[in-house]
Amino acid sequence: MRLEACQDVVEAVTDAIERTLDPVLARQLRHHLDECPDCAAYVAQVRWVVEHLRGLGEPDLLPAERVDALTERFRLRTGRR
Amino acid sequence: VPEYGRAVPATATPGASGAPGPGRVRQQELVAALLRGDEAAFRHLVETWSPAMLRVARTCVRSHASAQDVVQDTWLAVIEGLDGFRGEAGLRTWVFRILLNTARRRGSREARTVLLPEQDDGTGGPTVDPGRFRDTDPWRRHWTDAGCPRPWHEDPQDAAVRADARRLLGDALRRLPPRQRLVVVLRDVEGLSSEEVCDVLDLTPANQRVLLHRARARLRQDLEDAAGAGGGA
Numbered sequence: 001m002r003l004e005a006c007q008d009v010v011e012a013v014t015d016a017i018e019r020t021l022d023p024v025l026a027r028q029l030r031h032h033l034d035e036c037p038d039c040a041a042y043v044a045q046v047r048w049v050v051e052h053l054r055g056l057g058e059p060d061l062l063p064a065e066r067v068d069a070l071t072e073r074f075r076l077r078t079g080r081r
Numbered sequence: 082v083p084e085y086g087r088a089v090p091a092t093a094t095p096g097a098s099g100a101p102g103p104g105r106v107r108q109q110e111l112v113a114a115l116l117r118g119d120e121a122a123f124r125h126l127v128e129t130w131s132p133a134m135l136r137v138a139r140t141c142v143r144s145h146a147s148a149q150d151v152v153q154d155t156w157l158a159v160i161e162g163l164d165g166f167r168g169e170a171g172l173r174t175w176v177f178r179i180l181l182n183t184a185r186r187r188g189s190r191e192a193r194t195v196l197l198p199e200q201d202d203g204t205g206g207p208t209v210d211p212g213r214f215r216d217t218d219p220w221r222r223h224w225t226d227a228g229c230p231r232p233w234h235e236d237p238q239d240a241a242v243r244a245d246a247r248r249l250l251g252d253a254l255r256r257l258p259p260r261q262r263l264v265v266v267l268r269d270v271e272g273l274s275s276e277e278v279c280d281v282l283d284l285t286p287a288n289q290r291v292l293l294h295r296a297r298a299r300l301r302q303d304l305e306d307a308a309g310a311g312g313g314a
Contacts, residue, residue, distance in 0.1 A: 005222030010209045014294035016085040018275070026086030038229040042301075045230060049300045052250055053269035057139075062131035062152055070156045071124045077160050078118030 003028040009039045013046050108172040115163055127156055130173070133271045134180050140262050141181075141188035151187055155180045170280050177273070177281040181263075208298035233308035246304070253303035261296035268293055 003012055003025045009032055015021045016029055033040045114122035131152055138148040138155075158179045166175060213228025215221055224230075233246075254262060254270075263282060267273045273281070279289050 005214070006224045007207070007209070007211070007214045007222040010298070011207065011294075014290060014297060018290070019084060020087055020290075021085050023086045026084075029085050036223075038224045041232065042230045045233070045301050045305070046297055049250065049297055049304065050269050052247060053254070053265065053300075054272065056247065056251055056254070056270050057136045060132050060135040060139075060145075062127065062135065062149060066149065066153050067124065067127050067131075070127055070153065070160070071120055073157065074123045074160050075118075075120055077163075 003032065006032075006036060006039050006042075009033070009036075010042055013043055016043065017047060017050060109168065112166065112168055112172055130176065131156075134177070137177070137180060137263075137266055137271065138184040140259070140266050141184035143188075143191050147187060147191065148184075151180065151184045154183050158183070171277070173273070174277050174280045177267070177277070181281055208295055209302070231305050231309055233304050249304055249307050250300065253300045253307075256303065257296055257299060261292050261299070264289060264292040265296040265300070269297075 003009065009029060012021060012025065012029060016026070021029065033043060111122060111126060115126070134152045134155065135145075135148050138151040139145065142148050142151060155176065159176055162179070166172070168175075170178075210228075213225060215223055215225050254265070257265065260282075264278060264284075267278045267281065268275065275286065275289055275293075278284065279286055282289070284292070
């Protein structure tokens with residue numbers, strides 16, 4: 001496999017971000033991105049997605065009464081051990 | 082300069098694709114504390130892990146209340162199963178496996194219909210419309226002028242633009258096929274490692290990679306489409 005065309009780059013983007021790309025392909029990718037602003041933009045956008053996914057969603061807590069009930073159950077259960 | 086090649090262990094950055102989870106040693110200490118019946122440790126664990134568990138459960142069930150039930154049932158199963166926990170896969174993997182089993186069971190009950198096999202499910206095929214690439218030499222398989230990626234975040238410094246982009250991303254996430262959504266939520270939203278996700282969802286590494294790849298490509302595409310439609314993110 002060679003990583004030459006833009007169409008190869010878009011399919012290699014996950015391996016690139018995960019850093020699981022074979023060293024030869026990684027070199028080819030770097031070379032391609034230096035020459036191709038469109039692919040550089042594509043990779044940057046996928047990176048942007050990954051970065052902005054982190055912790056997405058409203059902070060969400062288990063209600064205190066449920067935590068209390070669970071802790072009580074834990075206490076009873078371990079008491080029987 | 083961004084690095085793309087395989088990380089060599091000596092220079093590998095831990096958790097390069099997300100913050101590291103609780104390390105193995107820390108998890109072993111936790112298990113020991115739980116087996117001793119350390120209530121404070123249990124309570125702390127419930128409080129720390131439940132937010133992520135609620136978000137993950139929410140990808141399978143219909144309501145917030147359902148997700149809370151799923152998380153509560155998961156912790157009850159953890160309490161019951163603790164004595165038999167062997168710890169090979171790590172505490173978090175074990176807890177999330179129970180969580181996913183509980184959430185999926187409840188999710189399919191709530192759906193009340195037989196779930197159709199997923200169409201776009203971790204098999205090959207291009208993630209970017211082939212029509213966006215040239216089909217003639219010398220630049221075959223390179224972007225066409227009209228097909229090249231369109232920018233979507235002009236001003237990342239602007240708080241309103243950022244909030245809008247996050248909202249769009251959340252919407253796009255909810256539209257993903259279930260398995261893709263689960264993989265990307267566990268990996269990218271909650272920061273589990275690829276090994277943990279494979280264990281939690283019973284996926285091969287290759288399958289996990291393909292689902293993640295397709296999910297991220299689709300999210301990017303959705304944001305690009307939204308920007309093109311005047312979404313303005």
